[in-house]
Amino acid sequence: MSYVDEVIEQVVKQNPAEPEFHQAVKEVLESLRVVVEANEERYRKDALLERLVNPERQIKFRVPWIDDQGQVQVNTGYRVQFSSAIGPYKGGLRLHPSVNLGIIKFLGFEQIFKNSLTGLPIGGGKGGSDFDPKGKSDREVMAFCQSFITELYKYIGADTDVPAGDIGTGAREIGYMYGQYKRIRGVYEGVLTGKGLSYGGSLARTEATGYGLLYLTEELLKMNGMELTGKTIAVSGSGNVAIYAIQKAQQLGAKVVTCSDSTGWIYDEEGIDVAALKEIKEVKRARLTEYKNYCPNSEYHEGKGVWSVKVDIALPCATQNELDLEDAKILVSNGCIGVFEGANMPTTLEATEYLQANGVIFAPGKAANAGGVATSALEMSQNSERLSWSFEEVDTKLKEIMINICHNISDAAERYGAKGNYVVGANIAGFEKVVDAMNAQGIV
Ligand code: NDP
Numbered sequence: 238m239s240y241v242d243e244v245i246e247q248v249v250k251q252n253p254a255e256p257e258f259h260q261a262v263k264e265v266l267e268s269l270r271v272v273v274e275a276n277e278e279r280y281r282k283d284a285l286l287e288r289l290v291n292p293e294r295q296i297k298f299r300v301p302w303i304d305d306q307g308q309v310q311v312n313t314g315y316r317v318q319f320s321s322a323i324g325p326y327k328g329g330l331r332l333h334p335s336v337n338l339g340i341i342k343f344l345g346f347e348q349i350f351k352n353s354l355t356g357l358p359i360g361g362g363k364g365g366s367d368f369d370p371k372g373k374s375d376r377e378v379m380a381f382c383q384s385f386i387t388e389l390y391k392y393i394g395a396d397t398d399v400p401a402g403d404i405g406t407g408a409r410e411i412g413y414m415y416g417q418y419k420r421i422r423g424v425y426e427g428v429l430t431g432k433g434l435s436y437g438g439s440l441a442r443t444e445a446t447g448y449g450l451l452y453l454t455e456e457l458l459k460m461n462g463m464e465l466t467g468k469t470i471a472v473s474g475s476g477n478v479a480i481y482a483i484q485k486a487q488q489l490g491a492k493v494v495t496c497s498d499s500t501g502w503i504y505d506e507e508g509i510d511v512a513a514l515k516e517i518k519e520v521k522r523a524r525l526t527e528y529k530n531y532c533p534n535s536e537y538h539e540g541k542g543v544w545s546v547k548v549d550i551a552l553p554c555a556t557q558n559e560l561d562l563e564d565a566k567i568l569v570s571n572g573c574i575g576v577f578e579g580a581n582m583p584t585t586l587e588a589t590e591y592l593q594a595n596g597v598i599f600a601p602g603k604a605a606n607a608g609g610v611a612t613s614a615l616e617m618s619q620n621s622e623r624l625s626w627s628f629e630e631v632d633t634k635l636k637e638i639m640i641n642i643c644h645n646i647s648d649a650a651e652r653y654g655a656k657g658n659y660v661v662g663a664n665i666a667g668f669e670k671v672v673d674a675m676n677a678q679g680i681v
């Protein structure tokens with residue numbers, strides 16, 4: 238059996254009931270097959286792949302907090318410190334009832350390669366909890382965040398592990414976590430990114446993932462002889478990534494006609510009204526059913542459905558496995574030319590293969606949404622030098638990083654005989670730097 242197949246089999250056996258982690262490992266290792274085969278003897282002897290798929294450390298802890306009725310609630314907290322080969326662990330904290338160890342491991346594994354693709358010195362990690370911020374009062378969210386950090390603070394720091402936002406963790410949660418960390422440790426350091434602007438946050442971090450996704454989309458279309466201006470786009474999600482993806486798409490001359498949340502979706506033929514969306518989601522923390530009050534000509538539909546609309550481009554920006562084979566078939570039959578992942582692993586393996594086989598340009602999340610973590614690394618730089626850069630400075634750097642990613646993943650794919658396959662390109666380009674650092678640092 239080949240080394241790659243052996244390690245995939247081991248991962249499935251040793252990590253039962255973690256299907257998302259299996260999926261992420263399979264996607265990466267399948268892409269690396271040609272690189273691994275060229276170095277099989279050495280990699281096998283050094284157990285390189287076994288070291289790659291086993292986190293350096295995983296921390297699981299109890300998070301007790303008191304709700305507004307005086308009832309004690311208990312959640313589970315996680316931090317998976319996957320790889321520090323090229324820098325301190327870096328990655329977000331997901332707060333969502335679906336969170337379990339397997340989901341955090343899939344996200345942490347993806348993060349290794351994504352962070353490497355940014356070209357910046359950041360290792361891979363991820364964390365979170367099964368806590369659901371939805372419907373909680375600010376005081377309850379604060380109580381949870383303080384309790385979460387009261388345990389996690391032992392394992393993080395500006396030079397060791399720097400968490401950030403993800404699903405359910407935005408500026409409010411990062412603020413409460415930062416305050417508690419500072420109080421316990423008594424140090425004012427860049428231990429979290431996505432901070433508020435008044436206490437060390439970076440301009441453009443809020444916008445970075447969505448903006449970066451569109452910079453990459455524009456460049457990859459250009460590299461394939463097409464342009465973004467005038468295109469019709471379906472976006473899923475209506476959180477941090479989706480909102481700023483829609484905003485930048487509109488600034489670049491495209492029309493976004495959909496967005497969604499976990500209960501339903503909007504079709505707005507006139508183009509999504511970003512100001513209304515921001516007020517509903519960022520200010521009121523309300524449901525998308527409210528959108529009709531702002532844009533009476535729009536349609537609200539219950540359940541799933543954004544991929545059923547006829548569009549040129551699809552930008553999944555909500556969550557994992559939200560675009561399956563059936564969705565991919567509809568997109569292709571509607572003439573879709575590109576799928577660019579704003580979320581982490583939103584497209585199933587079968588859907589990805591179908592899209593690629595039908596000539597759709599497909600950019601995996603680890604490349605397409607890397608603008609968020611890249612800008613987090615820029616926030617770390619600003620914190621270290623105790624300076625703040627202007628919005629334009631950060632945005633210019635973000636754009637450069639995304640354009641570099643496009644060329645690096647395209648070149649890597651071509652070098653290994655898979656021209657235009659950006660999944661292969663992203664996995665190989667991300668892996669090359671990590672493996673080089675692992676080889677240089679000995680068996681650790
Ligand atoms: P938010 O919490 O701001 O928004 C998430 C959005 O996705 C909401 O509209 C939410 O709907 C929807 N959603 C979440 N879970 C589900 C689900 N199980 N089914 C259907 N819809 C769901 O998160 P972000 O925008 O930050 O994150 C979105 C994606 O982007 C995630 O995959 C994340 O890992 C990834 N990402 C985020 C980055 C960042 O900087 N924030 C960087 C790179 C990737 P509802 O409100 O109803 O739950």
Ligand code: 2IT
Pocket residue numbers: 327328329330351399400401402403404430581606607609610611613
């Ligand atoms: O998935 C991701 O890259 C993020 N949630 C952002 C991580 C970060 O450290 O900014």
